[in-house]
Amino acid sequence: DVKVTQSSRYLVKRTGEKVFLECVQDMDHENMFWYRQDPGLGLRLIYFSYDVKMKEKGDIPEGYSVSREKKERFSLILESASTNQTSMYLCASSYGGYEQFFGPGTRLTVL
Amino acid sequence: QKEVEQDPGPLSVPEGAIVSLNCTYSNSAFQYFMWYRQYSRKGPELLMYTYSSGNKEDGRFTAQVDKSSKYISLFIRDSQPSDSATYLCAMSGVGTNAGKSTFGDGTTLTVKP
Numbered sequence: 636d637v638k639v640t641q642s643s644r645y646l647v648k649r650t651g652e653k654v655f656l657e658c659v660q661d662m663d664h665e666n667m668f669w670y671r672q673d674p675g676l677g678l679r680l681i682y683f684s685y686d687v688k689m690k691e692k693g694d695i696p697e698g699y700s701v702s703r704e705k706k707e708r709f710s711l712i713l714e715s716a717s718t719n720q721t722s723m724y725l726c727a728s729s730y731g732g733y734e735q736f737f738g739p740g741t742r743l744t745v746l
Numbered sequence: 747q748k749e750v751e752q753d754p755g756p757l758s759v760p761e762g763a764i765v766s767l768n769c770t771y772s773n774s775a776f777q778y779f780m781w782y783r784q785y786s787r788k789g790p791e792l793l794m795y796t797y798s799s800g801n802k803e804d805g806r807f808t809a810q811v812d813k814s815s816k817y818i819s820l821f822i823r824d825s826q827p828s829d830s831a832t833y834l835c836a837m838s839g840v841g842t843n844a845g846k847s848t849f850g851d852g853t854t855l856t857v858k859p
Contacts, residue, residue, distance in 0.1 A: 738789050
């Protein structure tokens with residue numbers, strides 16, 4: 636079974652803090668993705684990565700950066716957290732086909 | 747306008763009802779059509795996929811794709827309370843971006859006993 640794990644289920648941070656969200660997959664997948672999910676706005680792609688050290692912007696990259704130093708790990712960084720980044724963050728991985736495997740999500744609250 | 751539009755819901759049905767969930771899309775390059783199910787406080791999981799046009803059946807679930815109308819549907823027969831979840835349609839093309847999918851906003855379904 637593919638397993639995608641995320642470092643925290645719930646996180647509370649203060650405005651201006653630097654926030655790291657970690658995602659690890661155990662199936663040697665090439666592709667990894669970070670989404671945020673908000674009521675009424677659905678699943679929006681922040682960044683994705685096709686290979687180690689490679690990254691591409693998704694639909695809403697502003698205010699975020701990513702890091703992929705190892706194939707199994709994809710990190711999302713909020714350089715200076717703001718209240719409008721309060722959301723559910725979902726990480727996913729895929730082997731390049733149609734199916735994405737999602738982690739359980741991190742619910743981030745920025746106060 | 748979004749590339750993928752999904753009927754917003756929410757949908758509430760009695761147990762045993764037939765449920766129809768629908769999405770439309772505008773990008774003719776989409777070849778894979780997926781339905782994900784997301785339970786509360788969990789990540790989405792793939793329920794079914796269809797390649798190109800046609801129907802696919804898996805137990806109580808049937809996925810339909812009509813590429814001429816750019817319309818896809820998921821039917822749930824004999825719906826159960828355990829089917830209560832948010833259903834997301836997703837689509838992707840082939841080639842270099844095949845791993846990237848475009849998702850609908852989701853329809854939340856409640857099946858009442």
